[in-house]
Amino acid sequence: MSYQAPLRDMRFVVHELFDASAHCAALGTGLDRELIDGVLEEAAQFTAHELAPLNRGGDEQGCRLDDGQVTTPQGFRAAYRQYVEHGWASMTGPQDFAGQGFPLLVAACVHEMLMSACLSLRIYSGLTEGAVLALHKHGSPALQRDYLAKLVSGQWTGTMCLTEAQAGTDLALLRTRAEPQADGSYRISGSKIFISGGEHDLAENIIHLVLARLPDAPTGVKGISLFLVPKFIANGDGSLGARNAVSCGALEHKMGIKGAATCVMNFDGASGYLIGNANQGLACMFTMMNDARFQVGLQGLGIAEAAYQGALRYARERLQSRGLAGAVAPAQAADPIIVHPDVRRMLLTQKTLVEGARMLAAYTALQLDNEQQQHDSAAARRTALLIPILKGFVTDLGQEVASLGVQVYGGHGYIREWGMEQLMRDSRITQLYEGTNGIQALDLVRRKVLGDGGAELNALLDECAAQAERAAQHPALAALAAPVQQRLTEWRALSAEVLQRCHADVQEIGAVSVDFLHYSAYVLLASLWLRAAECAQQALDNASDEHAFYQAKLHSTAFYLKRILPRASAHREALLGGAACLLALDAEHFAF
């Protein structure tokens, strides 16, 4: 399937909505608008011409395991080599290890493109960036010296080894062991499952970040430590040393992302090196996990954009039936299906969810930059609140948008060669990995809202309300601002109600969580759409020569408010239904 990066919308979000130049200046990166646009343009070329053509074949071929060696689909090796050579791998890497230190606000656009074009290939490099973050923040100078530069450049890749067969969501059940050795290293023994990029042929070395238990460790999550376990032990001069006792035992057969090797990894007394303090592995891993959750949110966005592009192309070309009010293209045998209101409903749902998610991702990226590069504690609180929403909501909408893509194609959507059904299969993993979306919702309600008594949520609400208030002053925007203001007031009241209920009954946390996450996300997106409308109106007021582009933003805002935002009502009513109706049935009485 062909793919063209949505450059105009990305520029709108990055520059017009979030003023990337000022952001870069504040971060001291020395990037200006021209440079940023040049990078986005180059990434657009690379993803359209080098990566997108690999996506279908990657799905058909999948990965192969022979004698412990994994072969990735045809073209993946060459594309990955280009990716590294062109410097895409090192974009966000720390500058003290030859990274380019790009802010996420910009890099996230490139990441989105990589995911739209070929998600399976991006999975290898995305986790490497997370490993870099964790190693840079928690690793010893010696480990950083031996491993970091090669990970930053992408010559080596990283993995994240958490899950075991008996321990998925519940890491307290981890069994992998780490025995201290005389030389300060550890012998790691155990088996991990669902390890993305655990073994492959893209890079000469693979660096596993592995959670394991020391012999004297406390039980539960307080007895977990983080270890670096390389496939080949680094010699210190950048060359490869001994092959370590870590191997791929099997590849999973999956619904999608078939070009991404999902491995069972066996550690048979492999040499490992402690990262951070003993028994504090979970905290160290969370640096990587938080980045991974942000990236998975982007995956939902990337797939959704690809599905929207496919559906829009098809809806403009496919001739079938006449418009309800008569022929629109009377010279042709039938009208293009984009004339049908219900097809437009599907396309506009895709469009406003995709563009809304892009604004949400950019807003989160900006806060992540401020947290990571400026050590801004307000930004850290904000990202803590936003990341479960981004991951939990954008991946759900990614699946919805991909499914709408299939639907717009009718029967052809179900046929593999058209590419739409692959997007549905590929995106389905994003709702599951790096914490299921149910776990994201629990994290949001329990840790991020109850955790501070709703303080950070109220801070976000204040910011949104102030912006809506400002927009409401503009005569052309008042009608758009009104429903947003109303929902923001409702959100505040609902949050207070949720806090009160959850304090009164701990079961309410799990009873409200998913609906509260979705409610919040829909209202937050409404607020971002209003911000987009304000920005667009300003351009129109300044007599921009891109009238149609800005007018489309206003139309899209109206569509979102009228046809998508009503979903918030259903989530609100449902969560107010309470926990009792969830708990009434004994486990043995669910079926007879």
Next chain:
Amino acid sequence: MSYQAPLRDMRFVVHELFDASAHCAALGTGLDRELIDGVLEEAAQFTAHELAPLNRGGDEQGCRLDDGQVTTPQGFRAAYRQYVEHGWASMTGPQDFAGQGFPLLVAACVHEMLMSACLSLRIYSGLTEGAVLALHKHGSPALQRDYLAKLVSGQWTGTMCLTEAQAGTDLALLRTRAEPQADGSYRISGSKIFISGGEHDLAENIIHLVLARLPDAPTGVKGISLFLVPKFIANGDGSLGARNAVSCGALEHKMGIKGAATCVMNFDGASGYLIGNANQGLACMFTMMNDARFQVGLQGLGIAEAAYQGALRYARERLQSRGLAGAVAPAQAADPIIVHPDVRRMLLTQKTLVEGARMLAAYTALQLDNEQQQHDSAAARRTALLIPILKGFVTDLGQEVASLGVQVYGGHGYIREWGMEQLMRDSRITQLYEGTNGIQALDLVRRKVLGDGGAELNALLDECAAQAERAAQHPALAALAAPVQQRLTEWRALSAEVLQRCHADVQEIGAVSVDFLHYSAYVLLASLWLRAAECAQQALDNASDEHAFYQAKLHSTAFYLKRILPRASAHREALLGGAACLLALDAEHFAF
């Protein structure tokens, strides 16, 4: 994946809710409760032991095409032979052609089982039943004599050949031609796509029902005729005659239902026989299409039931984390995940949608029986209204329930061997074929609601309101009846509003259609759940010894009303958003 037919719930629906014995007596079939239960029990055995074990392998192997011959997956031939020998094929067939004349109210339960156990295999036989209906209603005595008995018995199978590459939804664009021959037959030439069971190795002959144009036919849908085109021409004595010029040119590579051969069929001057009158093919085909739409609704239900069974089993066995209020199974390493409110939310969503859909399917089946066997015109009006709702809604919920099944399994849901992701892939076709769900919604609003000025919908509403009024009189049911009564009143007002808007602006038909279908379906299911609650309460009042079963029905009703029915609010608000926001954007301004 293992499967056990939900016999207790089926008996509840068939006997307790819809009094199958009385229904059978009215139809004069001579079936009583004991006989019906025996048949259901036998079908449960057959589907659990012979069909369910084929489902995973069928997905992995798919169908193969070699030299025009299609090979179905291992085990399909033997299973189909058993299916025919045990008389499952002829269950609903007309008794004048050795069919058993079972009412659909009962047969639909068996069909659901077939679909839960192995949808791909059921697709071959489901279309055969539709061909029987069309041939029995519209075919000449000679055609019936030559072809019907073998189709009824399942020794031969049927297909439905509508779609061409350029003509999917829009049958007006059909090009396949039919040339009259001196002997009264026709030469059929053209190519059809997406033909389920177009070629296979399950039966010795395949009877295609083909839409084509006569040389002098008017353009558009008024120039389409229906032809019977057999793979082997029947000799009249039941033996096979000449091989006809119809062949399978290719198999589609699909997202799912891989055991069902989806064929490109080429008709190269094949001999065909007119069914019904010239140029009235669409009306004849609609007999088959209506049955197919009912069956596709059942497919959504069948897949959903299978997904619920899988998820429930896993949620009871999988140990992960502790309950929010503390350990529930302290002797184990962790609690079964069914203790978590959010997992229960997913399971109860599955359960109440599945059981709700089963009630809706049974209610529709009962009306179809009355229409087809009693020629009851009120029943015909009711089925016309219900079938687009059943097809459009139950297949959407089938996809949702299958996706929830994946979600309950966490990462394992994405792995093929667990079987959950296959259910998602298999069910996705049901939202597309036999008219996409968007087409179902247009059919509902345009033909079935606007078509009679809302008369039949109001008749249905009167019936629902009367039942709710009755339920409200019972002190134990009043709290459940109140929200249903409120929604029924809202539905009536909304329908009037929709009628008025659609009369004022034809574009509103397409703008409201899908949301109106979903709104209607959620309220209709609420009404059916209240009926179930009334029935359960009666059993409890009579001191039934199945206290837990009936109590579960009351709990499920409460869950549905509190946590699912709120979705109706979102659909209502969205459709009231109107057509203008769908039409504002020029087709070229959807992307820049």
